Amino acid sequence: MAQPAYPSVLQWWTRVEKRLYGDSGETPGGSVRARASIIVLYDGYENIEALWKALLQCRTPHIQVAWKSPDSGEMRLLAESYVAIPEKLFFLKSLQTSLQRVGVLVERAQKRLDAASSVRDFPVIRPEVRPARLSALTSAWFALRHLGRKVLNQPAKLLIQRGHWVLAYRRADAPAEARAESNVDGDESRNWVTLPGMTSQFHADPFLWRGKNGDYHLFFESLPYDTNRGTISHIAFDPATQSWQETPRVVLDKSYHLSYPFLFEHEGDVFMIPETCGNRTIEMYRAASFPTEWVLHKVIMRDVVAADTTLHHDGKTWWMFTSMTEDGGSNWDELSIFHSDSPFGEWTPHPMNPVVSDCRLARMAGNLFKDGQNRLIRPAQNCEREYGAALTFREITELTTTTYAERTVSIRNPPRGHQGLHTWNAVGGITVIDLKTQLRKWNPWRGAMRRA
Structure with missing residues (x-):
C-alpha cells in the first residue's frame, strides 16, 4: 500500500x-x-x-x-x-x-x-x-527549529570546536568494577581529573592495561582535526608519583581510521583489536614489543562495517560483541555477538543477531566486567540524544550459543559541564573515561591537568 x-x-x-x-x-x-x-x-x-x-x-x-x-x-x-x-x-x-x-x-x-x-x-x-x-503546528515548529539552528551554527563554527573529546581518570579506594550501580551525577562528578590535551586533536576511547610489573598503560584514539583520521596512541602512568607521561605517542597508524583499541592477553601475548570499519574489516594486532610496536596478527572478518569490537572469555567460550550495519545506515543502534573456541578461530554468529536493536543500549562502551555482586556487566553507549551522549550499564543475565538476555543496571550521565560520555574502562583502582566538551577556539586548552 x-x-x-x-x-x-x-x-x-x-x-x-x-x-x-x-x-x-x-x-x-x-x-x-x-x-x-x-x-x-x-x-x-x-x-x-x-x-x-x-x-x-x-x-x-x-x-x-x-x-x-x-x-x-x-x-x-x-x-x-x-x-x-x-x-x-x-x-x-x-x-x-x-x-x-x-x-x-x-x-x-x-x-x-x-x-x-x-x-x-x-x-x-x-x-x-x-x-x-x-498537526500543521508540529511541522512548522520543526522548520523553525531547523532554520534557527542553521543560522546560529554559522558563528558558532567560527568560535567553538564542538565534539571535542578529552580523557579523564580517577582513583578509588575500592575497585571501580564494583561501582556499576551508582551514578556519576552529583558530588561524585567532581572527582574526575582530565588528562593533558591538544587543541589540534581530540582524544577518546581510553583502554587501560596493567603490566606484570604493576605499571599502568593507557591506549586511546587520537584524531587530528586536519586529517580527520584516527590513530592509536599510548601514554604510561606511574603509580608511585600518580602522574602520566607528558606527551602521548602514536603506536598504530594506518591509511584508514582507527579507534577503540580493545586489548586482551592470550598465552602470554598482548593483542589489540582497534576499530577498522573504514577498511571494512575487523583486525587483530599483536604486540611485537609492548607497548609501542604492533603487527597485524589476523583479519578476523572482511567486508563488514563493524564498530567497537570487544571480546569476552568466560573460561570456556570466547565471545565477540560488535556493532554491525546491514543497510548502510548507522552502526550506533545494533549489537551482534559471535562465539568461538579460540580468539584466533572461526567465529559463529549468534542465532538471535542482532541481540540488541536500540540506539540507547546497543553499541559497546568498554570491557565487560564483573561487579561487586559478581554480575556480568556490559557498558553500552546511549546514543538517543546524540552519539556518545551517556552510558548504560547492562547486566547480561543469559549468554549461551542459542539464547541472550540482559537488563539495565544503571545509567551514567556525563559530569556537569560536559555533553557526552561514551567509554568506561577500569583496572584495579583506576577508572578511565572520555568526555565530550566544547573547545573555545580563541582560548586554547592548555596542558596542565585540571578538574572536570
Missing part, C-alpha cells in the same frame, strides 16, 4: 530541504513487500503519520514488525528497533534512515517467522487503537 501524502506544511518543508541540501534519496511513497499477515507499527501506531510525527518532534522512532492474525487481530512481535537518527533536524534524511530500517526489520521478521515452530513463540503486543494525528 502506498503511503499517504504529506500534509501541506510538511510538503512545503520537504521542498525547502531538497532546495537547500539536494535530493536526499528518500522515498516517502515507497512500500516494503511483506506477507499480508505482517504489519509495521510506528510508536505503536499502524499509520506512518506516527513516524513522521516522531521525526518532526526529534524523538527516537520505535519501529515494530508484527504478525497479525487475520481472524482475531492478535499481534505477535517479530522484530523491533529504536532507530538511531544522527541528524535529527533533517527530516528527509531521518525518514530515509527509518524506512531503510523498516526494510531490514521486515526481512528479519519473515526469517524469524519461517524458522519458528509456532507463531506463539513470539510475545503478544497491543497497538494503539486510534491512528496517530500530525
Whole structure:
C-alpha cells in the first residue's frame, strides 16, 4: 500500500530541504513487500503519520514488525528497533534512515517467522487503537527549529570546536568494577581529573592495561582535526608519583581510521583489536614489543562495517560483541555477538543477531566486567540524544550459543559541564573515561591537568 501524502506544511518543508541540501534519496511513497499477515507499527501506531510525527518532534522512532492474525487481530512481535537518527533536524534524511530500517526489520521478521515452530513463540503486543494525528503546528515548529539552528551554527563554527573529546581518570579506594550501580551525577562528578590535551586533536576511547610489573598503560584514539583520521596512541602512568607521561605517542597508524583499541592477553601475548570499519574489516594486532610496536596478527572478518569490537572469555567460550550495519545506515543502534573456541578461530554468529536493536543500549562502551555482586556487566553507549551522549550499564543475565538476555543496571550521565560520555574502562583502582566538551577556539586548552 502506498503511503499517504504529506500534509501541506510538511510538503512545503520537504521542498525547502531538497532546495537547500539536494535530493536526499528518500522515498516517502515507497512500500516494503511483506506477507499480508505482517504489519509495521510506528510508536505503536499502524499509520506512518506516527513516524513522521516522531521525526518532526526529534524523538527516537520505535519501529515494530508484527504478525497479525487475520481472524482475531492478535499481534505477535517479530522484530523491533529504536532507530538511531544522527541528524535529527533533517527530516528527509531521518525518514530515509527509518524506512531503510523498516526494510531490514521486515526481512528479519519473515526469517524469524519461517524458522519458528509456532507463531506463539513470539510475545503478544497491543497497538494503539486510534491512528496517530500530525498537526500543521508540529511541522512548522520543526522548520523553525531547523532554520534557527542553521543560522546560529554559522558563528558558532567560527568560535567553538564542538565534539571535542578529552580523557579523564580517577582513583578509588575500592575497585571501580564494583561501582556499576551508582551514578556519576552529583558530588561524585567532581572527582574526575582530565588528562593533558591538544587543541589540534581530540582524544577518546581510553583502554587501560596493567603490566606484570604493576605499571599502568593507557591506549586511546587520537584524531587530528586536519586529517580527520584516527590513530592509536599510548601514554604510561606511574603509580608511585600518580602522574602520566607528558606527551602521548602514536603506536598504530594506518591509511584508514582507527579507534577503540580493545586489548586482551592470550598465552602470554598482548593483542589489540582497534576499530577498522573504514577498511571494512575487523583486525587483530599483536604486540611485537609492548607497548609501542604492533603487527597485524589476523583479519578476523572482511567486508563488514563493524564498530567497537570487544571480546569476552568466560573460561570456556570466547565471545565477540560488535556493532554491525546491514543497510548502510548507522552502526550506533545494533549489537551482534559471535562465539568461538579460540580468539584466533572461526567465529559463529549468534542465532538471535542482532541481540540488541536500540540506539540507547546497543553499541559497546568498554570491557565487560564483573561487579561487586559478581554480575556480568556490559557498558553500552546511549546514543538517543546524540552519539556518545551517556552510558548504560547492562547486566547480561543469559549468554549461551542459542539464547541472550540482559537488563539495565544503571545509567551514567556525563559530569556537569560536559555533553557526552561514551567509554568506561577500569583496572584495579583506576577508572578511565572520555568526555565530550566544547573547545573555545580563541582560548586554547592548555596542558596542565585540571578538574572536570
